[in-house]
Amino acid sequence: MTEEAIFAGFGGQGVLSMGMILAYAGMIENKEVCWMPSYGPEMRGGTANATTIISDTLISSPIISKYDTVVALNQPSVDKFEGKIKTGGTIIYDATNILTPPTRTDIKVFGIPGSETAVNLKNIRVLNMVVLGAFIATRHTVKPETILEALKKVLPERYHNLIPLNKKAFEEGMALIKN
Amino acid sequence: MGELKLMKGNEALAEALIRSGCDGYFGYPITPQSEVIEYLSREATARTGMVVLQAESEVASINMIYGAAATGRRVATTSSSPGISLMQEGISYIAGAELPCLVVNVVRGGPGLGTIQPSQADYFQATKGGGHGDYHLLVLAPYNVQEMVDFVKLGFELGEKYRNPVMILADGAMGQMMEKVELFEQQTRKTSFADWATNGKPKDKERRIITSLFIEPERMEQVNLNLQAKYKAMQENEVRYQTMNTDDAEYILTGFGLGSRIAMKVMELAREKGIKVGLIRPQTVYPFPYQVYKDIAPKVKGILDIEMNAGQMVEDVRLAVGDKTRVEFYGRMGGIIAEPDEVFNYFEKVFLGDK
Numbered sequence: 001m002t003e004e005a006i007f008a009g010f011g012g013q014g015v016l017s018m019g020m021i022l023a024y025a026g027m028i029e030n031k032e033v034c035w036m037p038s039y040g041p042e043m044r045g046g047t048a049n050a051t052t053i054i055s056d057t058l059i060s061s062p063i064i065s066k067y068d069t070v071v072a073l074n075q076p077s078v079d080k081f082e083g084k085i086k087t088g089g090t091i092i093y094d095a096t097n098i099l100t101p102p103t104r105t106d107i108k109v110f111g112i113p114g115s116e117t118a119v120n121l122k123n124i125r126v127l128n129m130v131v132l133g134a135f136i137a138t139r140h141t142v143k144p145e146t147i148l149e150a151l152k153k154v155l156p157e158r159y160h161n162l163i164p165l166n167k168k169a170f171e172e173g174m175a176l177i178k179n
Numbered sequence: 180m181g182e183l184k185l186m187k188g189n190e191a192l193a194e195a196l197i198r199s200g201c202d203g204y205f206g207y208p209i210t211p212q213s214e215v216i217e218y219l220s221r222e223a224t225a226r227t228g229m230v231v232l233q234a235e236s237e238v239a240s241i242n243m244i245y246g247a248a249a250t251g252r253r254v255a256t257t258s259s260s261p262g263i264s265l266m267q268e269g270i271s272y273i274a275g276a277e278l279p280c281l282v283v284n285v286v287r288g289g290p291g292l293g294t295i296q297p298s299q300a301d302y303f304q305a306t307k308g309g310g311h312g313d314y315h316l317l318v319l320a321p322y323n324v325q326e327m328v329d330f331v332k333l334g335f336e337l338g339e340k341y342r343n344p345v346m347i348l349a350d351g352a353m354g355q356m357m358e359k360v361e362l363f364e365q366q367t368r369k370t371s372f373a374d375w376a377t378n379g380k381p382k383d384k385e386r387r388i389i390t391s392l393f394i395e396p397e398r399m400e401q402v403n404l405n406l407q408a409k410y411k412a413m414q415e416n417e418v419r420y421q422t423m424n425t426d427d428a429e430y431i432l433t434g435f436g437l438g439s440r441i442a443m444k445v446m447e448l449a450r451e452k453g454i455k456v457g458l459i460r461p462q463t464v465y466p467f468p469y470q471v472y473k474d475i476a477p478k479v480k481g482i483l484d485i486e487m488n489a490g491q492m493v494e495d496v497r498l499a500v501g502d503k504t505r506v507e508f509y510g511r512m513g514g515i516i517a518e519p520d521e522v523f524n525y526f527e528k529v530f531l532g533d534k
Contacts, residue, residue, distance in 0.1 A: 020357065023185060023357060024185055027183070027185050027359050032359065033185065033357075033358060033359055034356060034357070034358050035185075035356060035357040035358070036352065036355070036356040036357075037355055037356070039210075039211060039295070039351070039355050040294070040295060040296050040514070059358075060440060060441075060443035060444040060446075060447055060519075061440045061441045061443060061444035061519050062352060062356050062437075062440060063352070063437075063440075063441060063444075063516045063517075063518060063519065064444075064518070064519070065518040065519050065520035065521070066520065
């Protein structure tokens with residue numbers, strides 16, 4: 001199994017953390033992992049992204065031409081990465097934010113009301129956990145409980161009071177796909 | 180098995196500096212490697228008592244390294260391309276004075292102030308001199324975060340073995356990406372020092388002098404002859420490289436650091452299509468593994484070298500293989516990283532185009 005994914009959105013939406021939590025979870029499950037963030041000019045106000053690779057075998061390039069899965073939290077990310085998904089691959093996007101959805105028919109498309117779900121939980125900052133829930137429910141890259149274990153590692157201790165909210169957001173994100 | 184962690188390349192390297200019993204770090208922040216000094220400032224002194232000092236410039240840091248290395252201590256500095264250029268005078272002095280130290284270059288796109296994105300355009304500077312005079316650094320090129328850790332320990336050991344400055348030639352991607360790493364045990368800091376160290380002169384010992392100034396040309400030539408003998412010994416004993424799938428290979432992909440990671444992916448793409456492709460990845464780019472290329476050249480139809488520059492290591496590959504096989508090159512510059520698909524397309528075009 002190799003999952004080559006990219007998490008993309010505006011800076012501040014938590015896309016880098018999404019990838020990092022997934023990478024941590026992969027490590028906990030003894031898989032090979034690689035997390036490669038964008039850190040260049042696009043980080044300053046534009047789009048941010050993190051390529052995240054989870055594999056049972058040695059990972060080759062951290063730079064990927066075509067992804068298994070694209071997770072897009074804003075319109076520029078859909079526009080930029082829709083064409084870079086493997087045939088039969090997956091795109092998960094925040095349908096609350098993205099008004100022009102992907103059009104490809106040779107990929108699996110999941111538009112989820114991510115921001116709406118986060119707002120209903122009274123904290124837009126858990127958007128990334130909602131979408132990560134949808135990602136895990138779609139891709140099953142790691143076990144859901146491993147994500148929650150990884151969250152504790154990634155989230156600084158002073159924010160650990162937010163773990164129950166993040167857990168709820170993650171579970172609601174999973175439910176968006178299951179229902 | 181050591182402790183497993185998920186770490187950014189820069190942080191893993193900083194952790195390895197602490198664990199290798201480093202006595203002093205002198206540096207000046209620059210993207211894409213500022214995490215090194217940030218991490219050390221947070222962690223190092225409290226854990227091992229190691230000195231962590233932000234100098235006023237890269238020129239100051241390298242000269243602090245020169246002074247501290249002269250006392251026989253383990254010292255290191257890190258920077259990125261423009262900062263490393265500023266250090267070249269000091270590096271030449273350190274090489275001339277035969278002092279061990281570790282210099283890390285997390286390369287970004289140039290020339291000039293350039294860009295903060297990953298690049299491999301400092302290969303010539305790292306392996307062919309950089310500063311003035313006939314000298315070489317021993318240069319290690321990590322291709323993953325694990326080697327960002329392992330090469331710190333190895334770099335200090337080799338530097339002390341040869342009394343020579345060692346460079347780790349990484350790039351922005353190696354510094355910024357996170358991977359799983361196994362950390363080695365904390366080494367204790369040195370308590371006894373080499374017989375050349377200028378760390379105080381008791382009355383009963385002879386005076387020791389560290390210098391790179393030898394006014395008499397006869398003496399200067401002798402120093403040069405000693406240096407060359409040392410470089411020859413490095414070429415004989417310290418060449419390190421890795422090969423993958425070379426046994427049945429009809430074509431060879433090659434590259435160092437990030438270039439070799441992309442080459443690995445291209446090899447996977449080619450193997451999926453039944454094309455027999457292998458890979459050679461130098462871990463030391465000085466001394467360069469000429470022999471492995473020379474040996475494989477007559478057995479293959481061609482070699483494709485992949486670098487994030489205009490073609491630098493490829494000169495060493497060509498020197499190694501002569502006319503024994505075709506050597507092609509694919510590179511992107513200025514902070515652009517070649518994608519595996521574009522490299523694979525180029526590979527098909529140049530080697531399989533007539534099929």
